[in-house]
Amino acid sequence: MIDIVPIQLTKIDNLNWTEEDIKKLKSRTLGKSILKPFSFDPDVDSVSGATITAALVFDSLDKAKVIFETLKKEGYIQ
Amino acid sequence: MIFRGRLANSLFIFLVIFALCRPPFSYSANLFKYQQVAMGTVIELTLIGEDEELAKKASMQAFQEIKRIEYFMSPWVETSDVTHINRSGGKEGVKVSSEIIEVVKRAQEISKLSEGRFDITMGPLVQLWRKARERGMPPGIEEIKETLNLVDFRNLEIDDRKKVFLKKKGMSIDLGGIAKGYAIDRAFDRLRDLGHRNLIVNAGGDLRVGGFKPEGPWSIGIRHPRDSEKIMARISAADIAIATSGDYQKFFIHQGKRYHHILNPTNGFPAEGCQSVTVLHKEGAMADALATAIFVLGPEKGYSLCQRLDGVDCLIVDEQGKVIFSPGLEGRASFGP
Numbered sequence: 001m002i003d004i005v006p007i008q009l010t011k012i013d014n015l016n017w018t019e020e021d022i023k024k025l026k027s028r029t030l031g032k033s034i035l036k037p038f039s040f041d042p043d044v045d046s047v048s049g050a051t052i053t054a055a056l057v058f059d060s061l062d063k064a065k066v067i068f069e070t071l072k073k074e075g076y077i078q
Numbered sequence: 079m080i081f082r083g084r085l086a087n088s089l090f091i092f093l094v095i096f097a098l099c100r101p102p103f104s105y106s107a108n109l110f111k112y113q114q115v116a117m118g119t120v121i122e123l124t125l126i127g128e129d130e131e132l133a134k135k136a137s138m139q140a141f142q143e144i145k146r147i148e149y150f151m152s153p154w155v156e157t158s159d160v161t162h163i164n165r166s167g168g169k170e171g172v173k174v175s176s177e178i179i180e181v182v183k184r185a186q187e188i189s190k191l192s193e194g195r196f197d198i199t200m201g202p203l204v205q206l207w208r209k210a211r212e213r214g215m216p217p218g219i220e221e222i223k224e225t226l227n228l229v230d231f232r233n234l235e236i237d238d239r240k241k242v243f244l245k246k247k248g249m250s251i252d253l254g255g256i257a258k259g260y261a262i263d264r265a266f267d268r269l270r271d272l273g274h275r276n277l278i279v280n281a282g283g284d285l286r287v288g289g290f291k292p293e294g295p296w297s298i299g300i301r302h303p304r305d306s307e308k309i310m311a312r313i314s315a316a317d318i319a320i321a322t323s324g325d326y327q328k329f330f331i332h333q334g335k336r337y338h339h340i341l342n343p344t345n346g347f348p349a350e351g352c353q354s355v356t357v358l359h360k361e362g363a364m365a366d367a368l369a370t371a372i373f374v375l376g377p378e379k380g381y382s383l384c385q386r387l388d389g390v391d392c393l394i395v396d397e398q399g400k401v402i403f404s405p406g407l408e409g410r411a412s413f414g415p
Contacts (some may be wrong), residue, residue: 021307041299041309045291046124046246048313048356049283049301049322059111 259366
């Protein structure tokens with residue numbers, strides 16, 4: 001992960017993410033390998049309460065490994 | 079020696095019980111997660127299985143089940159049972175599906191238990207506050223009083239011929255406080271029928287947990303009511319539904335006061351006293367409706383209701399941020415970041 005650029009990220013009540021929120025997300029993701037598991041909170045399997053946007057971002061990043069492997073298998077990545 | 083023998087026996091019995099209670103896991107079992115948008119929120123399914131294709135097919139059926147329920151319970155769908163009931167208010171009873179009857183009966187049960195703090199006839203009040211939220215200003219007192227004349231669960235009748243009748247013209251039902259819980263129950267049942275025993279069905283924070291993960295019970299995070307990206311507590315869970323109602327989900331601020339979406343049907347205003355209420359019950363529909371009812375009742379009366387009901391546990395965050403939880407969560411809930 002060399003960078004993460006939010007195009008549109010909203011929180012509860014459709015409030016936009018602040019610079020501080022984005023900084024926090026970057027600090028937890030940049031420099032990590034997509035081949036290793038990403039987890040919003042490794043101690044938690046699911047969350048009760050309104051959906052946490054960061055948790056969804058982490059779940060999506062966790063799918064990057066599968067996409068990477070598929071692209072590699074199909075010869076798009078050497 | 080005797081002590082050591084007893085300890086060994088106890089340990090053996092514990093291990094046997096633990097082994098019997100936990101479903102067997104094959105070494106090739108994997109955890110699969112799937113997400114889709116439905117019911118105006120994100121639906122997340124977590125399944126443990128050996129075959130990814132089978133897990134994917136099962137998840138598609140569960141998503142379809144949730145969308146089917148959304149379709150006939152939505153007040154926004156022209157042909158839904160709920161739309162028919164609302165259009166016939168004050169005129170005639172409407173014959174509806176047995177599923178709607180089941181949900182309405184559950185809702186009426188919670189209305190009685192909570193002395194009307196949970197009420198699906200709040201449709202007109204919900205509409206009034208929805209418009210208020212759009213313009214960022216609360217409705218006038220007179221407007222609220224007038225609307226409250228159309229809100230009373232005792233003016234909803236169900237007859238033996240599966241007909242639902244709203245006694246006054248202008249009345250309408252809103253199943254927003256129970257539909258998601260019911261949908262997770264049905265999706266959960268569908269996945270169970272397809273052979274999945276260890277799973278989580280989560281509809282925007284209302285969830286139902288089945289079985290275990292290979293390491294032990296599932297761990298469910300409870301969202302912090304004042305920090306939208308943080309977990310406030312973790313609950314160890316197996317074969318239970320967990321629903322949370324919070325004042326943070328939909329709100330607007332007018333002249334420094336927060337107006338949220340959980341309304342008190344007895345005075346027409348957003349309920350006061352709680353930031354968040356989490357309820358554990360074996361069924362999603364009941365957990366969902368009880369979370370709203372307890373939130374509206376407030377911390378003291380809400381906790382008292384939770385204590386009176388069998389098989390119900392709750393975790394309440396009051397307006398000062400103080401956490402109260404029922405004895406059943408002792409040792410199963412942990413707090414902190």
